[in-house]
Amino acid sequence: MPELPEVETTRRGIAPHVEGREVSEVIVRQSRLRVPVPTDLVDRLVGARVGELARRAKYLLVPLEGAARGTLLWHLGMSGSLRIVRIGELPRKHDHIDLVLDDGAILRYHDPRRFGFVDWLAGTPEQDPRLSRLGPEPLSAAFDGERLFALSRGRRLAVKPFLMDNAVVVGVGNIYAAEALFLAGIDPRRAAGRISRERYERLAGAVKEVLAAAITQGGTTLRDFVGGTGEPGYFKQRLNVYGRDGQPCRRCGSELRLVTLGQRASVFCSRCQT
Numbered sequence: 001m002p003e004l005p006e007v008e009t010t011r012r013g014i015a016p017h018v019e020g021r022e023v024s025e026v027i028v029r030q031s032r033l034r035v036p037v038p039t040d041l042v043d044r045l046v047g048a049r050v051g052e053l054a055r056r057a058k059y060l061l062v063p064l065e066g067a068a069r070g071t072l073l074w075h076l077g078m079s080g081s082l083r084i085v086r087i088g089e090l091p092r093k094h095d096h097i098d099l100v101l102d103d104g105a106i107l108r109y110h111d112p113r114r115f116g117f118v119d120w121l122a123g124t125p126e127q128d129p130r131l132s133r134l135g136p137e138p139l140s141a142a143f144d145g146e147r148l149f150a151l152s153r154g155r156r157l158a159v160k161p162f163l164m165d166n167a168v169v170v171g172v173g174n175i176y177a178a179e180a181l182f183l184a185g186i187d188p189r190r191a192a193g194r195i196s197r198e199r200y201e202r203l204a205g206a207v208k209e210v211l212a213a214a215i216t217q218g219g220t221t222l223r224d225f226v227g228g229t230g231e232p233g234y235f236k237q238r239l240n241v242y243g244r245d246g247q248p249c250r251r252c253g254s255e256l257r258l259v260t261l262g263q264r265a266s267v268f269c270s271r272c273q274t
Contacts (some may be wrong), residue, residue: 023046029095060073079111145198147204189266254270
């Protein structure tokens with residue numbers, strides 16, 4: 001599933017090609033996504049001008065300026081991607097939506113599993129219930145070890161699913177939670193409420209470090225993700241624990257272990273993470 005770095009990489013990749021451009025045509029080949037494509041989407045978008053793209057958690061926000069002022073809320077789901085193509089490039093299987101721009105560029109949405117969606121927000125994005133309940137962005141000053149420590153008191157939940165809770169902090173999915181816990185030296189099975197303030201400070205710093213590195217390198221290619229220009233992410237080659245169960249720890253050489261936490265696979269080093 002595309003996580004926060006993949007969505008941010010997509011935003012950065014497509015923004016120079018779409019911001020300030022006018023939508024001249026909208027082609028919907030498949031409307032049956034996780035959320036059905038709004039029936040009036042074409043009428044709302046044609047003639048509108050694209051504003052400055054933003055991201056909230058794993059949602060891409062595409063503001064439209066014009067008669068039908070509002071915001072496209074885009075979620076890539078399990079296998080979705082957005083890329084820039086030119087008029088004349090024939091659609092592939094699972095290319096569901098095209099936004100044709102006034103300079104001949106096309107923002108094309110591809111999603112084999114159709115678990116992503118695009119929706120129309122007439123009000124401010126902050127009012128949408130899918131966004132209003134979210135925690136702070138992990139790379140913002142609002143997210144720190146003190147927040148993790150305060151919210152974890154009395155919690156018996158393992159620290160890894162605690163860290164992946166979007167009400168605690170957004171966008172720290174399975175890959176990056178595993179990697180951050182490794183850098184911070186914390187066993188993912190440890191109860192969230194039994195971790196000290198000092199260790200949470202290290203964990204918050206590790207989350208920021210891992211996500212920033214992943215964004216810089218273009219995200220993590222696992223199966224389906226490609227960035228906004230069609231290029232894959234390259235962070236996978238630097239993963240320390242995720243997907244490496246049974247392999248030697250890059251730090252101490254011990255065999256990495258696999259457990260299941262919150263119905264998600266979790267790989268860790270029992271020597272380096274305590």
